[in-house]
Amino acid sequence: MDEAALHRALERAGLTTYQVEAYLALLDLGTAPAVEVGRNCSVPVSQIYDVLRDLEEAGYAETLDREKLYARPTDPEALTAELQTHSEELATAADTIEERFDQPQLTDHKVAVTGRAATAVDHAVDLVGEAEYVVEVAAREDQLARLRPALEAARERGVVVRAAVYTAAETDSSESFDPDGAVSELRGCPLSGPFLVVIDRDRTCFAPNDRADESYGVLIRDRILPFVVHWYFLTCLWNTSPRLYRADDAVTYVTLEEFVRDWYDRWTDGYRLRVAVHGIDVDSDDERTVTGTVSDVHFLGANAGRSPRLADLASLTTLRVDAADDTVSVGGWGAVFEDLELRRIDVLDVTYEPFE
Structure with a gap:
């Protein structure tokens, strides 16, 4: 870590700029008179005594009264453990912030909006796991690959799974989708469209395609809006697209x-x-x-x-x-x-x- 990055890290840990300067000087000097510490950093000599005592109170240094005030850094073991804990807390906080940003805000109308399109795909995995009758899905190949374990489990439960894959879409993943065992029927849509899933007529996940001005996802638990999405799927995607795969001959x-x-x-x-x-x-x-x-x-x-x-x-x-x-x-x-x-x-x- 370079000096500037070390400065920023210690300041994020709660030290002031002067305290960071004095502490780093102590690490280089070891035990030294306070005046000497001031001369080896940017802290004014008139303030170095107060700064060193603040470092002592924070556990970064200790002072010794001889003929003049001396200071030395404390054993860093306890300090580094504290910094590590602080770092882990910050990392956990970052993860929590991201999760709360992604987590949709549920309303009385049972419609939720997320900040990222990818979150709609993640939630679709859970909703497919609840399916009892039918799953209708339109997605890119990599998104279908993400859903595959949930789709396989749904098929094992006897759920009918109808999937339309955007064959012209540029995927951002190397994953490919094998329909065998995961869908009842697969059709290929030559145009790039939105990600959508309709489950048992009362649950829907929707997200715009990559060309949209904004990235967002919509999650719906309702009886009316999924009907609208279903008819879009049926008329614009499913019945206009050629069949690529069918699981069996059952009608x-x-x-x-x-x-x-x-x-x-x-x-x-x-x-x-x-x-x-x-x-x-x-x-x-x-x-x-x-x-x-x-x-x-x-x-x-x-x-x-x-x-x-x-x-x-x-x-x-x-x-x-x-x-x-x-x-x-x-x-x-x-x-x-x-x-x-x-x-x-x-x-x-x-x-x-x-x-x-």
Whole structure:
């Protein structure tokens, strides 16, 4: 450490400039008259006595009264231990300040803003660990690699994981993302977009891409705002991007709109769709699974004479499923009038059997 840096360190430890000068002179001289100490540093001789006594009180030096006042540095062992403790406290304080800066300030509206985009990714790891039904994520390859352990654990719990990777993004990490075992399906988005995660329809993490003017993250626990982020993911990223990977051949949907878009024409042509609908009972708020045959599909514009698009299904879409002893109406996100709010629908069997 050079002299200037040593000066700054001791001043941060609580010494004044004059005290630092006198103490460093003592380290060089050993035991010496006070006047001699003053001559070997920038402390005025008229003030050197007071400065040395202050150093003695602080534990840095001791004075000896002979024919004149002498001073010498104390054994530095205790002093260096104190400085080391002080240094560790400062380091801990620095870490705490950074953590508190990153920690979002929760509000009554359950929306939190962080000071760094990277914090949104860190929080997404925790939120993915809470997922029960579905995770939708759009991210760079290195961000997906950061999420990978949490995504793998979610898949092991039976969670559907849909990931869109920004294939044109310049990553700031050498990490690559292997989708096998981590996602149900991976699609490649050729444009660079924001980092976002939607979890079970009521939790969201969002951060702008690297080209944004500011770095920040938004964390949401709510039922409304994640719906908006979900539709951005669905229409702008997921359904416009080519598939890069799919885990298996099982036909599973996590939105009613996508199921109707893909199967409505076949259903109207006379194909019988046997499905398993997993969802939440609108009245009791309990989890419920219904297995049966699709008997009716309703959405605004159903009589338009063309295949439905996502835009046609965004307003009101209802499915009716004939189960063993009941007919159950199924709605999408935020269902109110239907019996069941869909979480996942599995296509179990498709047979051609025209309506009578």
